[in-house]
Amino acid sequence: MKIHEFQARQLLATAGIAVPPGTMVTSVEEAHTAARSLFSLGSTQVVVKAQVHAGGRGKAGFVRVVNSIDEAVAASNFMLGNRMITPQTPPEGLVVGRLLVADAVAIAHEYYIAVLVDRAQRTNTLIASTEGGVEIEAVAESRPDAIIRVPLDPILGLQPFQARSVALALGFKGKAIAQAVSMVTKLCALQRSSDASLVEVNPLVLTPPTATHPDGQVMAIDAKFAFDDNALFRHADIEAMHDPAEENPAELRAQAFGLSYVALDGNIGCLVNGAGLAMSTMDIIKLHGGEPANFLDVGGSATEEAVTEAFRIILSDGRVQGVLVNIFGGIMQCDRIARAIVGAAQTIGFRVPLVVRLEGTNVEEARRILDAARVNIPTMQSATDLDDAAAKIVSSVCANA
């Protein structure tokens, strides 16, 4: 699960990490109020940022630094209700409904810091770099030495000496060292306690020296979180941050039925049990010259109702011109799938070609059910194996195209 920037700032602030003052707004009036408050509290510049789960905001004009309340209002007027289109959004873009209006702090230096699950090390790893504000992948490629990696003890987490060495390696001086140590420590603790698979602060900044902060202030400007969905059961507060408007409606519907569904661009709908087999089914469709319309794993314990819903989701995608069912029953019993196919044929109807390949638990019973219903499902063909299934669905879809 992902959250918005303004929510990430809330989590950081609650954990005691310094973030510049700011407010989330949903209307131009609120943006006006928020900007006026920031300028009156001494901000010289304010930043208006669209709150959507996609990168590339700056280039698309959806992050603006403004010098006055009027400019803040103009930026809000442009962004709110507008569609942001970037390489990371769907082609039709994402409608902006919320903005973050925040103090644009002066920046002396930008850093990158992240804590993430490191599967190769089987633990969490802290990654930091003096090259902040840019894409870390690019830094990793061009200057691997500019990246600090600290694997964290799986039981103890970050140790104080590690926090100090990271702060020093990033070049912090004077009183800023203690600030950086505190920041790194709190970020690592937050990643673990919130079950985040990734927390990324980019940029982390050091502000220029002032009378009150002669060594500058360490602050988190933008942050990204990805949470482990499997741990949400113990984080009601984080789950409440979930924004359904950011998700594909079909994927949300699938989730509600315990199905794992990812929409893709092709025209052959797939209904498969098991993630590996579902991916392989997509792969073999492609090898036969077709294009999968989705990844759909019904899982092992889906009810007949859930499987019927899976058909409904697949068939409601207007691009789908054929459906391939590939089930290797283990926990999933093939007869349940067969009954769902018969049920879906009655309630939804298969107007497009349907190829069914069943193997495994209760397959004989499933074949009897399908054979008995065959006259009512004229577009259905049976397949003997994976290759046969892919060949049949691809040729049927091509013949109809």
Place this chain on the structure above:
Amino acid sequence: MLLTPMSILIDSSTRVLCQGITGAAGAFHTKGCLEYGTRMVGGTTPGKGGQRDANGLPIFETVHEAVKATGATATMIFVPPPFAGDAIIEAADAGVGVICAITEGIPVQDMIRVRATLDKYPNSTLIGPNCPGVITPGRKIGQNKYEGGCKIGIMPGYIHMHRVDAPSRKAVGIISRSGTLTYEAVWQCSARGIGQTTCVGIGGDPIKGLDFTDLLELFTADPDTSAIVMIGEIGGNAEVDGGRWLQQNSKKPVVAFIAGRTAPPGRRMGHAGAIVGGSADTAQSKIDALRECGVLVAESPADMGAFAARALGLN
């Protein structure tokens, strides 16, 4: 001729517990394992100690009690995700040798701690979590009846074939990150007359127990395993690590399939571990790396059996 199957990890002498034996999944699969001929010796469900399950197996409060009373050497875990990490450690602490965690959905942070804690229990081996389990096929002695095998997990037993029942008289060892795709590979092998020594589903989670390299090592040392089939997917580097190990240490033929060539970057494909990360983290880069290590990689999931046959010199 010796009819006892050679195998890795488990065989007909393995005494198996089920943690979570009275839950719907635990009960269903305990029965399935018994029917396959596995020596199921009991199970645990807190609050139901002293009772017996539907098959007459004794239920215990704790794994320690169960091990003491039954001499269990392996366990399969169906405990719900919030408690499954603890169930794994409990089994290790009770001295269980093979711990098979079937449970799907254990938080990654829990698994990080579990995995590190298991280092204190060198005699315990974890398989999974989020896996179908492990099976050493038995010999077929009738319709859906097998002898001398051991099935610990949720896989359909009947698709497997003991080497002696296999027309080719040869057997492969199978290692897979996916459940149903493993069944597909087993079925393709059995259909071509190729038996299996042991099939291990290592699970689809990012932090887990046995990984490709560990099992390649075990299968390499097993004299009855004539070739190894490895089934990987996008995400992580474990398949390639395995390939590198093979290149240095094993002369056995190895075939592979990597799922997820068509998976879009950044999207999680069902398994918590199946996600394409950076530009180098693709199925194709894994396939290329494995080929460089001398592994025969099938392009299509329909060709896993055919590639195994080719590796065994059967066609």
